[in-house]
Amino acid sequence: MKLTSFDNIYHIHQQSNVKRWFIILALICLVTLFLPWTQNIKVKGTVTTLYQDQRPQQLHSPIPGKIIKWYVKNGDFVQKGDTILQLAEVKEDYMDTLLVQRTEQQVNAKKGVRDYYEAKVGTTADQLKALASGRELKLAQLKVKISQLNNKLQAEEAELLAMTNELRLSEDQFNRQKKMYDEGLVSLTQFQQRNIGYQNVLAKKTAIDQKLAQTKQEIVAVEIEQNATIQDYTEKLSKTEGDRLTSMGQIEGSTGEIAKLENQVANYKARQGLYYVVASQHGQIVQLNKGGIGEILKETESIGTIVPSEVNYAVEIFVKPVDLPLLKVGQRVMCVFDGFPAIVFSGWPTTSYGTFAGQVIAIESNINASGLFRALVVEAKGQKPWPPQIKVGAGVQGIAILNDVPIWYELWRNVNGFPPDYYTVKNEQKATNDEATK
Structure with a gap:
């Protein structure tokens, strides 16, 4: 009877493929080093708007008075000119009905x-x-x-x-x-x-x-x-x-x-x-801080807040001073909004999922109390539109897109601690052309 255990355990007589797989892996790594890599700057920010009249507005009492009737409650949507509440006079100089x-x-x-x-x-x-x-x-x-x-x-x-x-x-x-x-x-x-x-x-x-x-x-x-x-x-x-x-x-x-x-x-x-406080624009009534009937309001006292329903959204991002020279007006920024799932490939933004394209339109010259510079980003024309569910104040993760470089260059740059490359004239000219086509 022939024993087969020895043949099943020892394979020294069989041919090895390790060298071939090592060569293939080395070739793949070498090719990978020459693949394009998009340099970027990761920043944080919040959703805002470019126009002051589209920001949340405080509702104020134009005159001192006594509340006699409410027409809305927290969370109600109103149209411009809708009545919020009714006031009655409390000053003796104006109490005469005639x-x-x-x-x-x-x-x-x-x-x-x-x-x-x-x-x-x-x-x-x-x-x-x-x-x-x-x-x-x-x-x-x-x-x-x-x-x-x-x-x-x-x-x-x-x-x-x-x-x-x-x-x-x-x-x-x-x-x-x-x-x-x-x-x-x-x-x-x-x-x-x-x-x-x-x-x-x-x-x-x-x-x-x-x-x-x-x-x-x-x-x-x-x-x-x-x-x-x-x-x-x-x-x-x-x-x-x-x-x-x-x-x-x-x-x-x-x-x-x-x-x-x-x-x-x-x-x-x-x-x-002025006995009737009305809505200054279309929006939602929130944060009403006065309650009941007969409560006395002082002149210009805050009643609540109206959040506009028609908003041209923008994103304000905050950039470190070391990264500020890398930003230019017209530069592309990929935005990841809080609450929206996203799969981000840092070096390949075009292959990322759940990101939304934006464009820098302004960079402020003054530094804030946190030691950061503020830049404003708006929705890029001709790209995937921003989700309508975003609200003013929501968090945003931003990826400012820089130059395309080989992977080996990016590895070498990081190993040596060099900053990303400055924007080239070609990219600046492209940003200018994008602005002209709006």
């Missing part, structure tokens, strides 16, 4: 006062015209009277001149008659007759002198009356003009008070519109 109507009555009363003063200004203007016309008429009358008196004065001066000549002649005749009487050439009767004639002429001249003086006095009196008339009418015109200016001042004052009251009416109406 406050607007009463203030409007004050406005109408002030307008009536202004209309009265406007009418008074019109009447005063007519009075000024009448006084000006009366003054001109009176002055014209006095000028006519002065002209008449001047004519009378000229006639009396001519009469006085004639009478002076006649008196001179009569005096000369009287002197000759007296000389002749002294010589005895004429009788006493003739001398007395000549004397009587002389005295009559002298009396006439005296009368004319008195008339002339009286006429001059009348002219002076009329001139005084003219000046008095000017003074009187000037005083009347000044008083009337003062009344007109006072009325105009009252009109301006009334206009200012009317504007102030109309402003109060507008404010009261606007305040009545």
Whole structure:
């Protein structure tokens, strides 16, 4: 009987394949060293939005008031303009239910006062015209009277001149008659007759002198009356003009008070519109921190938060200062959102599963309190869209894609502790082209 145990245990007589498998494995490793490897930077971040109006907004009470009715509860979705709650006044200055109507009555009363003063200004203007016309008429009358008196004065001066000549002649005749009487050439009767004639002429001249003086006095009196008339009418015109200016001042004052009251009416109406706190945009009501009916709210006090439902999401990533020079605007970033399963191959991002492509659009120049720089990433156009289930504040793992290098180079770089390669001009130009195609 032949034993087969020895043949089954010892195989020294059989051919070995170890050398062949070693060579094949070495070739595979050598080929693997020349396969492409994508350098990257791993960063952490959170979901955010680029626009301030799409961030969670605080709901504030625009006025101090008392809550009298709630229209929503935590978690409700509202549309822009939907009522959140209703307030009632707590300030005594606004508790009058007819406050607007009463203030409007004050406005109408002030307008009536202004209309009265406007009418008074019109009447005063007519009075000024009448006084000006009366003054001109009176002055014209006095000028006519002065002209008449001047004519009378000229006639009396001519009469006085004639009478002076006649008196001179009569005096000369009287002197000759007296000389002749002294010589005895004429009788006493003739001398007395000549004397009587002389005295009559002298009396006439005296009368004319008195008339002339009286006429001059009348002219002076009329001139005084003219000046008095000017003074009187000037005083009347000044008083009337003062009344007109006072009325105009009252009109301006009334206009200012009317504007102030109309402003109060507008404010009261606007305040009545603030009794209802409404949603500023579409979104979800969360974190309501006031409860019950009758609770008092202070002015600008927070009521809760509204989270917008229409958001253009972005990712904010935080980069170490040593990696900051490797980031460029337009650079590709693969995002892994918390809660979404992903299989990531660090060196081959195109073969990873569950990642979403993004693009750097801004890199902030200031460092934060944690010693990191912030960069903003948005959804890459033409790539797999980001999941709609993400929310602002959710965590994100980011992989910033750098250059493609052989595996042997990446191993050599890590062994020597060298940083990843800087972005090349080619990649920067590609990022610029991507931006232009948006």
